[in-house]
Amino acid sequence: MEKLLEVKNLEVSFQTYGGTVKAVRGVSFDLHKGETLAIVGESGSGKSVTSQSIMKLIPMPPGQISGGQILLNGDDIVPKTEKQMEKIRGKEISMIFQDPMTSLNPTMKIGNQITEGLIKHQNMSKQDAKNRAIELLRLVGIPMPEKRVNQYPHEFSGGMRQRAMIAIALAANPKLLIADEPTTALDVTIQAQILELMKDLQSKMDTSIIFITHDLGVVANVADRVAVMYAGQIVEMGTVDEIFYDPRHPYTWGLLASMPSVDSDDSAELAAIPGTPPDLTNPPKGDAFAARNSYALAIDFEEEPPMFQISETHFAKTWLLHPDAPKVEPPEAVKKRMRQLSSTFEKPVLVKEGK
């Protein structure tokens, strides 16, 4: 498959009164055409900063991309100027935000918000752009688009606003769509509709999607591949089956175990991950997750674990995969999901620097 986006060793930091916050600490991944990559993690794990860096929406200063490359179709966008980025935003990459009320302009008609990008990027005439806006609203499932196009955001319900946001994002046929928790503010029934809509549009337009969420149910529904982030780093990455049926990182175990499953025993305690995420002004020595990890080895407090490869597509950053590490049993709730996947290597392989 063709690679659309390659992120290599991305580092993003913010200058604050309390010191430099290293929000993203060496993130690498790639995204193929027509693929959906889900990024999961808690608040503060750097998932939103990573995606905003791809759009270069990080306010600079205080933010700064302090290292790494973001290759879009092989072209590095990190050194690009604001003016050059304007040509990319909306046209090559667009974004859907979590809160459809605060991210739409309340003083502008929905139609004008959709046509704004079309007139700017594609030199469309006003009338053509308006027709395209109506067509887009119909595409995202808004009834009576001819009337809706002249309405304001407050006249739309939450789900309808999110549909309108998707229409704005798709207006110029972007190759990459970044969806930052697009359904978190919505009800389950509306969420299901929006997810179906996104998948349907993806198959029609062959867009690649980066989907940021902390809802593992949504991940299982939309993702082809999953990256799990913790404290500014990707700690595990693999296909959706590898992450859900053969997770290797204790943090991924923790996430999976902390969710009640519909057929689980309700009298048992949920396996919560104790404590809170580390402060990234002073990232802890060694593995950032060690302090909350009941599986932590002595080396976790000393040295950062390297990335190990478990299959062609499956990577995990934990010392537990080292040949000298003791054998550990994942928590009960995770063991129940484990199954043997055919693609797994016989032994985890240490990934050499530079990958």
Added chain:
Amino acid sequence: MAEKLLEIKNLKQHFNVGRPNMVKAVDGITFDIYRGETLGLVGESGCGKSTTGRTIIRLYDATDGQVLFEGEDVHGKKSAKELKKFNRKMQMIFQDPYASLNPRMTVADIIAEGIDIHGLAKDKKARMERVYELLETVGLNKEHANRYPHEFSGGQRQRIGIARALAVDPDFIIADEPISALDVSIQAQVVNLMKKLQREKGLTYLFIAHDLSMVKYISDRIGVMYFGKLVELAPADDLYNNPMHPYTQSLLSAIPLPDPETERTRRRKSYAPSVHNYAEGEQLEMREITPGHFVYCSEKEYQQLKAQYAK
């Protein structure tokens, strides 16, 4: 079954009564809450589940109907003294741990506010001891007492909210989406804490939420609301295994599960109120299909459901 702690009878909460924009947020719901149980209340935003909670605790005055707490009506005319008594027995935990704590008060003062109002501590020392004890109960330390809310994370703030609710030794706690604003790993911590407190103190919860898997985990029974009405009420497992009302079926079919294989094959059901095809004047009410499992339906539907499920 255990003793009834709370009886809600035909509760109605209408806003803007008599004006064209009248909203029937809660429109005649009836249910009981038993001592020591957790009743989950689920439904879409705008279905009236939060309004129900807020009306029960009398943050709103009910338009019609009764809320009986241990046999006494919560609403209706009351002296300040009687009201105070109720307020001690019923407490609330709010959704937004950022907005529901006063940013200008220290944690100790937030927690002790109820203690002060009800005069539960005889001197300053006893008051602080009670605060320390409460902080420990919810998994925070003594040192946190003199800090301000902004110094805490979302999960910790929700713990402060729980400590505040516990300060007056209530019997009944209404938790209005207490975990929705928290991260997954933190949600489990708060839910475990709530379950532990229930075991230790024999608390009764009304747990309002839209995250259905968490609701099933914490609740003994679950009520499903749709447009101001309770449409189904059943024991938690029963509701998940045998959802009877078409709206409940549609709601359950929309939850994404953390399992890619079932997700690939999941079919979502949609719900349109027109499927019922109710004739004019048909009597709609909660009817018991199987023991403890109530569905809001007509006489005809009742017979059909009964034939289908009663074995």
